[in-house]
Amino acid sequence: MALSNVLEIPTSGFNFENVARNVALEGLLEGGHTKTPKPMKTGTTIAGLVCKEGVVLGADTRATSGEVVADKMCAKIHYISPNIYCCGAGTAADTEKTTDLLSSNLTIFSMDSGRNPRVVMAVNILQDMLFRYRGQIGASLILGGVDCNGNHLYTVGPYGSIDNVPYLAMGSGDLAALGILEDRFKPNMEMEEAKELVRDAIHSGIMSDLGSGNNIDICVITKQGVDYIRPYQESEYKDKRQKRYKYGPGTTSILTEKIIPLELEVVQETVQRMDTA
Amino acid sequence: MFATQVYGDNGKMKEYHYTGPVEHRFSPYSFNGGTVLAVAGEDFAIVASDTRLSEGYSIHSRDSPKCYKLTDTTVIGCSGFHGDCLTLTKIIDARLKMYKHSNNKCMTSGAIAAMLSTILYGRRFFPYYVYNIIGGLDEEGKGAVYSFDPVGSYQRDTYKAGGSASAMLQPLLDNQIGFKNMEGVQHLPLSQEKAVQLVKDVFISAAERDVYTGDALRICIITKEGIKEETVPLRKD
Numbered sequence: 001m002a003l004s005n006v007l008e009i010p011t012s013g014f015n016f017e018n019v020a021r022n023v024a025l026e027g028l029l030e031g032g033h034t035k036t037p038k039p040m041k042t043g044t045t046i047a048g049l050v051c052k053e054g055v056v057l058g059a060d061t062r063a064t065s066g067e068v069v070a071d072k073m074c075a076k077i078h079y080i081s082p083n084i085y086c087c088g089a090g091t092a093a094d095t096e097k098t099t100d101l102l103s104s105n106l107t108i109f110s111m112d113s114g115r116n117p118r119v120v121m122a123v124n125i126l127q128d129m130l131f132r133y134r135g136q137i138g139a140s141l142i143l144g145g146v147d148c149n150g151n152h153l154y155t156v157g158p159y160g161s162i163d164n165v166p167y168l169a170m171g172s173g174d175l176a177a178l179g180i181l182e183d184r185f186k187p188n189m190e191m192e193e194a195k196e197l198v199r200d201a202i203h204s205g206i207m208s209d210l211g212s213g214n215n216i217d218i219c220v221i222t223k224q225g226v227d228y229i230r231p232y233q234e235s236e237y238k239d240k241r242q243k244r245y246k247y248g249p250g251t252t253s254i255l256t257e258k259i260i261p262l263e264l265e266v267v268q269e270t271v272q273r274m275d276t277a
Numbered sequence: 278m279f280a281t282q283v284y285g286d287n288g289k290m291k292e293y294h295y296t297g298p299v300e301h302r303f304s305p306y307s308f309n310g311g312t313v314l315a316v317a318g319e320d321f322a323i324v325a326s327d328t329r330l331s332e333g334y335s336i337h338s339r340d341s342p343k344c345y346k347l348t349d350t351t352v353i354g355c356s357g358f359h360g361d362c363l364t365l366t367k368i369i370d371a372r373l374k375m376y377k378h379s380n381n382k383c384m385t386s387g388a389i390a391a392m393l394s395t396i397l398y399g400r401r402f403f404p405y406y407v408y409n410i411i412g413g414l415d416e417e418g419k420g421a422v423y424s425f426d427p428v429g430s431y432q433r434d435t436y437k438a439g440g441s442a443s444a445m446l447q448p449l450l451d452n453q454i455g456f457k458n459m460e461g462v463q464h465l466p467l468s469q470e471k472a473v474q475l476v477k478d479v480f481i482s483a484a485e486r487d488v489y490t491g492d493a494l495r496i497c498i499i500t501k502e503g504i505k506e507e508t509v510p511l512r513k514d
Contacts, residue, residue, distance in 0.1 A: 043334065043488075062514075064488060067441060067487060067488050067489055068486055068487060068488075069485065069486045069487070069488060072485070172334050173334075206514045207513060207514060208335070208336065209334050209335070210331055210334045210335070210336065210488040210489065211334050211488065212514070213488075213512075213514035214514065235512075235514060237511075237512040237513070237514065239481050239482070239485055240481075241477075241478040241481055241482075242474045242477060242478055243474055243475070243478060245453075245478075247459070248461075250460065250461050251459050251460055251461065251462060252458070252459075252460070253458075253460040
C-alpha cells in the first residue's frame with residue numbers, strides 16, 4: 001500500500017505527450033522567425049571514485065548556454081539522500097529535476113521503511129525513468145553512496161544504461177579527467193590521496209575543456225557522514241580590473257515623467273495598543 | 278568510451294534523440310574562436326586580440342595571437358576560421374610587396390582597407406570565413422580603424438570589436454568610448470594609457486563569459502614611433 005505512492009507507474013508504455021507539442025511549437029515558432037529557447041547545458045567535468053573509507057565525488061562549476069557562460073558557480077553535486085549524492089552532466093534542467101524527483105521518492109521510502117535507501121535502489125529508479133523517456137531527458141549522472149552493502153559508484157547514461165565501476169568521469173571534459181584517473185587510481189586509496197586525485201582530474205578537465213571551468217566542488221561520503229566542500233578549490237583567476245566602472249546618479253537619462261496621485265479614502269480605522277514597557 | 282557518441286561532427290554535444298541514419302556533409306569551414314578589438318585615438322591606434330585557438334570544446338593552442346603586422350603603421354586582426362586567416366594574411370603581404378615594388382612607397386592604412394575589401398569580395402561565392410579589423414595611422418598621423426565583414430563591406434570607425442565575444446564587447450565600448458546612453462558625463466578625449474587600461478579590462482570581462490576567449494591578450498600599440506607589443510595573461514579555463 002505504502003510503496004504504491006513511491007513509484008508512480010505510468011499508465012501505458014512511453015509517455016510522449018510533450019514531444020508532439022514541442023514539434024508543433026517549433027513549427028509555429030520557426031514560421032514566425034523566432035528561435036526555440038535553447039536549454040542550458042552544463043558542458044561539464046564530473047568525476048567520482050571509490051576509496052577505502054567511502055566515495056569521493058567531484059565537479060566543476062561552470063554552466064554554459066551555447067558559447068556563453070551562463071553560471072560561474074553552479075552546483076552540480078545534488079543531494080539524493082543522507083548517504084547518496086549525485087553529480088549531473090548534460091542539460092541542466094534535466095539533471096536538476098531528475099535528481100529532485102529521485103530524492104523526493106527516496107525520502108518517502110525512507111520515512112516508510114525507516115532506513116536509508118540503498119544505492120542500487122536509486123540507480124534502478126533512475127534507469128527506469130531515463131529509459132522510459134528514450135534519451136529525451138539529456139542527463140548523464142554519476143551516483144555515489146555508502147550503504148549497508150559497502151561503498152558504491154554508478155553511472156547512468158541518458159538512454160538508461162548503467163555501469164558499476166570503481167572510478168569514472170562524465171561530461172564534455174570526461175576524457176581529460178579520465179586520463180588523470182587512469183594514471184593514478186589504485187584500489188583502497190586513503191581519503192586525502194583520493195580527494196587530491198579527484199581534484200586533479202577535475203582540474204585537468206577545467207583546463208583542457210572549454211565547457212568546464214571556474215571552481216571545483218568535492219563531496220566526500222563515508223559511513224560516518226557527508227562532507228560537501230563547496231568550493232574545494234576556488235579558481236586562481238580573479239577578475240582584477242584596473243578601473244572601477246561605476247555610474248554616478250543622474251547618468252541614465254529620464255525621457256518623460258508622469259506622476260499619478262493615488263486617491264485613497266479611509267474605509268476603516270483600528271487602534272492596536274503596543275506594549276512598549 | 279560511450280560518451281564520445283554524444284558529440285557531433287563539430288565537436289559540440291548532439292541532441293539526445295536518434296533520428297535514423299544521417300548523411301554527414303563535409304563542411305569546408307570550421308570555427309576556431311577568438312576575439313579581436315581595435316581602438317583609434319588622436320595620434321595612436323590599438324589592435325588587441327586574445328591568443329586562444331580552439332575547435333569545438335578543445336583547445337588547439339594557447340599562444341596563437343590574431344594580430345598580424347602589415348606595415349610600420351598598420352596591424353590587422355583576423356578571427357574566425359584559422360585556415361582562411363593564414364591564407365588571407367599571406368595574400369595581403371604579397372600584395373603589399375607588389376605595391377611597394379611598383380609604386381616605390383608603402384601602402385597607407387586606407388589603401389590597405391580598400392584593397393582588402395576587393396580581395397574579400399573577389400571570393401563572394403566561397404567567402405573567407407574571417408572577421409577582419411584593421412588598425413593603424415592614416416596619412417595625417419591620426420588613428421584609424423577599419424572594420425570588415427566576411428565578404429568585404431567595410432567602414433572607418435573609432436572603435437570596433439570582432440570575433441566570438443564581439444557582441445559582449447561592442448556595447449561596453451559604445452558606452453565607455455562613445456559615451457552612449459549616459460547623461461551629464463564629460464566627453465574627454467581618449468588618452469593612450471586609458472585606452473590600454475580599457476582594452477585590458479574589457480578582455481578580462483570577455484574571458485569570464487565567453488568560452489572561446491582567454492589564455493592571453495596581445496596588445497599592439499601603433500604610434501608614429503612604431504609598433505609596441507604587450508602581452509597580458511587571461512583566464513586559462
